[in-house]
Amino acid sequence: xxxxxxxxxxxxxxxxxxxxxxxxxxxxxxxxxxxxxxxxxxxxxxxxxxxxxxxxxxxxxxxxxxxxxxxxxxxxxxxxxxxxxxxxxxxxxxxxxxxxxxxxxxxxxxxxxxxxxxxxxxxxxxxxxxxxxxxxxxxxxxxxxxxxxxxxxxxxxxxxxxxxxxxxxxxxxxxxxxxxxxxxxxxxxxxxxxxxxxxxxxxxxxxxxxxxxxxxxxxxxxxxxxxxxxxxxxxxx
Amino acid sequence: xxxxxxxxxxxxxxxxxxxxxxxxxxxxxxxxxxxxxxxxxxxxxxxxxxxxxxxxxxxxxxxxxxxxxxxxxxxxxxxxxxxxxxxxxxxxxxxxxxxxxxxxxxxxxxxxxxxxxxxxxxxxxxxxxxxxxxxxxxxxxxxxxxxxxxxxxxxxxxxxxxxxxxxxxxxxxxxxxxxxxxxxxxxxxxxxxxxxxxxxxxxxxxxxxxxxxxxxxxxxx
Ligand SMILES: [Zn+2]
Numbered sequence: 001x002x003x004x005x006x007x008x009x010x011x012x013x014x015x016x017x018x019x020x021x022x023x024x025x026x027x028x029x030x031x032x033x034x035x036x037x038x039x040x041x042x043x044x045x046x047x048x049x050x051x052x053x054x055x056x057x058x059x060x061x062x063x064x065x066x067x068x069x070x071x072x073x074x075x076x077x078x079x080x081x082x083x084x085x086x087x088x089x090x091x092x093x094x095x096x097x098x099x100x101x102x103x104x105x106x107x108x109x110x111x112x113x114x115x116x117x118x119x120x121x122x123x124x125x126x127x128x129x130x131x132x133x134x135x136x137x138x139x140x141x142x143x144x145x146x147x148x149x150x151x152x153x154x155x156x157x158x159x160x161x162x163x164x165x166x167x168x169x170x171x172x173x174x175x176x177x178x179x180x181x182x183x184x185x186x187x188x189x190x191x192x193x194x195x196x197x198x199x200x201x202x203x204x205x206x207x208x209x210x211x212x213x214x215x216x217x218x219x220x221x222x223x224x225x226x227x228x229x230x231x232x233x234x235x236x237x
Numbered sequence: 238x239x240x241x242x243x244x245x246x247x248x249x250x251x252x253x254x255x256x257x258x259x260x261x262x263x264x265x266x267x268x269x270x271x272x273x274x275x276x277x278x279x280x281x282x283x284x285x286x287x288x289x290x291x292x293x294x295x296x297x298x299x300x301x302x303x304x305x306x307x308x309x310x311x312x313x314x315x316x317x318x319x320x321x322x323x324x325x326x327x328x329x330x331x332x333x334x335x336x337x338x339x340x341x342x343x344x345x346x347x348x349x350x351x352x353x354x355x356x357x358x359x360x361x362x363x364x365x366x367x368x369x370x371x372x373x374x375x376x377x378x379x380x381x382x383x384x385x386x387x388x389x390x391x392x393x394x395x396x397x398x399x400x401x402x403x404x405x406x407x408x409x410x411x412x413x414x415x416x417x418x419x420x421x422x423x424x425x426x427x428x429x430x431x432x433x434x435x436x437x438x439x440x441x442x443x444x445x446x447x448x449x450x451x452x453x454x455x456x457x458x
Contacts, residue, residue, distance in 0.1 A: 074307070078303065081302075081303050081306065085298045085302060085303075086295035086296055086297055086298060087290055087291060087293060087295050088290075089295070089296040089297075089298050090290075090293040090294060090295055090296045091290045091293060093296055094293070102296075103298060103299055103302065106298055106302070107302060107305055107306050107309065110306045111306055111309045111310055114306075114310045115310070115314075124280065125280055125283065125284065126284065126287070128284075128287040128288075128290075128291060129280070129283050129284045129286075129287040131287070132283060132286050132287035132290055133283050135290075136254070136255045136283075136286070137255070139255065140255045144255075146258075146259060146367060147259045147262075147366075147367065148255060148257075148259070148262050148266075149259065149262050149263045149266040149267075149338035149342070150266050150269075150338060151266050151267070151269045151270035151276075151336070151337060151338065152270070152336075152337035152338065155270065155333075155336055155337040155340075156332045156333060157270065157271075157332050157333045157334070157335065157336035157337065157340070158270050158271075158336060158337070159238060159270065159271045159272070159273065159336075159411075160273070161273040161276070161277075162273065175284065176284065176287075176288070179284055179285065179288045180288055180291065180292075182288075183285070183288045183289065183292060191289075194285065194289060195289055197250060197251075197254045197256070198254050198285070198286040198289050198290070199289070199290075199293075201254045201255040201256040202254075202256060203251050203256040203257070204247050204250075204251065206256075219247060222246070222247070222250060223246065225285075226246065226281075226282075226285075229281075229285060230281070233281075
C-alpha cells in the first residue's frame with residue numbers, strides 16, 4: 001500500500017501559488033494536439049485566455065491533467081486544484097470526517113493526482129472520474145485502512161478492451177456532459193440511494209437499513225437509476 | 238475467452254464505491270482483469286460517482302492549502318521499498334494463468350503454489366485477506382463433483398482454468414458465479430482439465446452429506 005505521509009521540508013521552488021490559472025485556447029480543442037503542444041508552448045505565452053468560470057469544462061480539465069502528466073505544468077495543476085479541491089473536501093466531509101482530517105485527505109489526494117497524472121488515460125475515463133477514483137481510494141486507504149485490490153493493466157494476463165471503433169463510440173468528454181444532464185433529472189429517491197453508496201461507501205444492505213426500506217427497493221432504485229443514466233448517455237455498445 | 242456469467246450490478250457497484258471488503262474485491266478485481274465488459278460498467282459507475290461529487294455544494298479549503306500541496310510535491314519522494322522479486326510465471330513469453338491482483342495474493346502462478354490437500358481429490362490454497370470472509374483457490378479434479386453444499390451466506394466463484402457446471406449453468410474461464418443461501422448446488426468439474434477457481438465465502442460452507450459435514454473441520458472448508 002502506498003503512503004503519502006506529510007513530510008516537512010523546504011519551501012516551494014516557484015511562487016506559483018498565487019498565479020491564476022490561464023489556459024491557451026488551442027489546448028481546449030483536441031487532445032491529440034495537446035500532447036504535442038504542451039511541451040512546445042511555454043506557460044507564459046501572450047495569447048492566454050483566463051478561465052475564471054467556476055465550472056471548468058470537461059475538456060479543459062482533461063487538458064490540464066494531460067499538461068500535468070506531460071509537462072509537470074504547475075499552472076495547469078493550479079487549475080485542477082481550484083476546481084477539484086473544494087469538491088473533494090465536500091466529498092470527504094460527507095463521511096462525517098472532521099474538517100482538519102478532510103483537509104489532509106484533500107491535500108494528499110491532490111499530491112497523488114500530481115504524481116500519478118502520467119497514468120491518466122482520457123480514452124478510459126474523464127479527468128473528473130479519474131480524480132474521483134483517486135479520492136475514493138485515498139478514503140479507503142486513509143480513513144478505513146483497508147485494501148482494495150485492482151486489476152493491473154500492464155499484467156500479461158490482463159485481457160485488454162477490444163479496439164473501440166471511432167464511430168460507434170461517443171467520447172468520454174461527451175459522456176461526462178450527458179451524465180451531468182442525466183443526474184439532474186434523476187428522481188430524488190434514486191439520487192439519495194446513489195449518494196449513500198458513493199459518498200458514504202455504504203453497501204446495499206447498509207443503505208436499506210439507513211433508509212428503513214427493504215433491500216429489494218434499494219436494488220431496484222439503483223437499477224432504475226443506472227438504466228436512466230445509461231439511456232441518457234446514449235450507450236451505443 | 239468468452240465470458241457469459243458476470244458479477245451482479247450490485248456487486249460491481251459495491252466495488253465501484255469502495256464498500257466491498259478485501260476478499261470480495263479480490264474476486265471482482267480478478268474478474269475485471271479478464272472482462273472488458275464489466276470494466277466498462279465499473280467505469281460508468283465511477284463516472285456517476287464523479288458526477289454526484291460535481292453536484293455537491295463545494296467546501297472551501299484552507300487558504301494555504303495549495304502552497305502546502307506544492308511543498309509536498311517538491312519534497313523528495315521517500316525511496317521506494319525494494320520491490321520483491323517477481324514470483325516466477327509459467328515460462329518466458331507465455332501468459333500466466335492467474336491474472337493480477339490474484340497472482341500476487343497467492344504468491345505466484347498456479348504451477349508454483351503449495352497446494353493443501355482437501356480430500357476427495359481436491360486441493361486448496363487459502364488466501365489471506367482482512368475481514369471475516371474467506372478467499373481460497375480451489376483445484377477440483379477434472380470430471381469430479383464438488384460435494385453438494387448450500388451456503389450460510391454469499392459465495393463467489395470465479396473460474397480461472399477448466400470449467401464446472403451445476404444446475405444453474407456452465408461456467409468456463411472468466412465466468413463468475415454468485416450463490417446465496419437459497420442455492421443448494423452440486424457443481425461438477427468439466428472433463429479433460431482440472432478446474433481451478435477462486436472461491437470467496439462469507440461463512441463456512443454447509444455440506445448436505447453428514448459424513449462430509451463430520452470431516453469438514455478437518456478439511457478446513
Ligand atoms: Zn464481466
